[in-house]
Amino acid sequence: MSEQAVPVSPQIVNVANFLRDHKLLKKRSGLLNGAIQIDFFRLKRLVRALSSPQFTQQKDVPIIEKPQDVTQIIVQLIESKMIVPVDKLSTNDTRTKGIKPVKGSPALFPAQKADLNNPESYFIWVYNKPNPMLIVYSIIAIAAVFTILLFPLWPRFMRKGVWYLSMIAMGLIALLFVVAIIRLVMYLISLAVCPKGFWLFPNLFEDVGFFDSFKPLYGWEEKVEKKGKKSKKGKAEPAPSATNSGVEVHATSVTKKTHTPVLEEVDE
Incomplete structure (x- = not known):
């Protein structure tokens, strides 16, 4: 038997509109199931935003008089499917679940249940605030379609x-x-x-x-010149030794400011 949808209270919708882009949540972006880019936040940030003075000044929102009222609002947000509890996976757990880790985007996985006693538990946003310009864009799109269809009637x-x-x-x-x-x-x-x-x-x-x-x-067209290989220390490689009248001459490596003695120059 399928679960019946829980009716969403207008007050909870107002709460979600207040919290969705609130700076106190310090929301971050992560990957749900390794594929869906989504915003997530900590429970303690949610409690802090609901306890802020700005929330008490909102109209048509539940009144908070004790800490239990904050918990009740969070429960209603979860039941209304506006926020969903998730687990933030480590790199090893991500690979174990067959998800490829992405640098800069934490891996998220749906949790079995919400832990409201752990302030470090994570939630993701499923709810998005309505876009007031969506109606305007819809009207423009419909007008454009009718304009094209009525092309034979144009002057x-x-x-x-x-x-x-x-x-x-x-x-x-x-x-x-x-x-x-x-x-x-x-x-x-x-x-x-x-x-x-x-x-x-x-x-x-x-x-x-x-x-x-x-x-x-x-x-x-400019041809790219290949750079010669340098030695490990960034110095030029010594030239091969040459003999002149039976006397062996060694070339020493020389830098601009410093002189590194070779083995022959060090007194035993």
Whole structure:
């Protein structure tokens, strides 16, 4: 038999609206079941926010006269499915449950029951405050759909203007493809003729602004030089020894400010 939904009191909704983005909760973002990004907070922070002077100034919220009243509000939030108890998993527990740890996003897992006696217990927000602009966006979307559907009834000059705009847009897209093909052909030809590749509009597909994509007009490909391997201490490797008239000469490593003696220079 399925559980019946608990009716949500308007006062509890007001409490949730007050707490959802309250700074005293110090909410953080975590991953529920390793997939869902969600906000979570500690129980002690929730109790602190409900006990704050700002909450007593709210209208149409339950009156708090003793600590048991705070606990009762939290119970109602849980029963209304606005907050849900969770466990914060360690790295080992995360891997045990088959969840890949993500750095900076603690792993959360639904708890069997809420522990209201432990101030360090965790909860997640399931409730989101209603967006007042959602109605406005819905009206705009509906108006846009009806405007498109009633296109045959538009005045002739409006339909003609839309046709011209669509042709201009298609022409710009086609021009972009033509420029991309031309620059690629020029680059391939330059590789066979010149030591470096030549790019027309080198920033065309870079992550820059629209106008910056066409600056500069052309550019030469810069080859990345491979750096030589350095010794462990960052010094140049000693040159190989050379012999001159039977006398062996060793090159010592020299730095700008310090001189490190080699074995031959140290008195026994």
